[in-house]
Amino acid sequence: MQLHREIDTIRAAGAALYVIGNGTPSFIVGFREQTGYAGSIYTDPSLAVYKAAELKRGVLNTFDPRALGKTISALSRGRRQGRTQGDPWQQGGVLVIAPTGEIRWHHVSDRPGDNATADDIVAALPDARPISA
Amino acid sequence: MLSRADDLAKLTVLDEHGTAIELASLWRDQPAVLVFIRHFG
Numbered sequence: 001m002q003l004h005r006e007i008d009t010i011r012a013a014g015a016a017l018y019v020i021g022n023g024t025p026s027f028i029v030g031f032r033e034q035t036g037y038a039g040s041i042y043t044d045p046s047l048a049v050y051k052a053a054e055l056k057r058g059v060l061n062t063f064d065p066r067a068l069g070k071t072i073s074a075l076s077r078g079r080r081q082g083r084t085q086g087d088p089w090q091q092g093g094v095l096v097i098a099p100t101g102e103i104r105w106h107h108v109s110d111r112p113g114d115n116a117t118a119d120d121i122v123a124a125l126p127d128a129r130p131i132s133a
Numbered sequence: 134m135l136s137r138a139d140d141l142a143k144l145t146v147l148d149e150h151g152t153a154i155e156l157a158s159l160w161r162d163q164p165a166v167l168v169f170i171r172h173f174g
Contacts, residue, residue: 091171
């Protein structure tokens with residue numbers, strides 16, 4: 001199950017979910033159109049947040065041999081990748097942060113497809129739930 | 134491994150209008166799950 005299909009599970013557990021990308025603000029519109037995602041989404045074009053979140057390794061590791069192999073095989077079949085390579089939901093990493101500022105969980109995706117699941121995330125949430133949840 | 138978000142709290146992200154949002158505001162009222170995507174576009 002892909003994480004973006006389980007966003008309701010995370011919200012039901014009392015957390016807010018934010019998607020953070022790294023393009024220009026205008027790319028947010030394109031991402032919404034491509035994926036149908038209507039939730040909160042922001043961008044960090046300077047990558048300052050990615051670096052502070054220690055996700056640099058995951059984000060810059062796109063040329064993983066396994067991913068490269070897929071690209072080469074796609075090219076050899078005469079298909080070229082467009083501007084967006086692969087799954088737009090491919091994760092660089094996930095942080096779960098409590099209102100106290102404590103980081104409850106920190107997942108760095110070290111290769112394409114190494115994605116966090118909703119179960120991982122819900123397990124990391126603080127016990128205290130908002131009354132409205 | 135990060136244990137505190139203090140360094141992150143001071144940083145900002147941009148919304149689709151280019152408005153800067155203080156990162157700390159995302160987890161002030163409830164736990165926040167930040168999903169960083171690898172590609173964007």
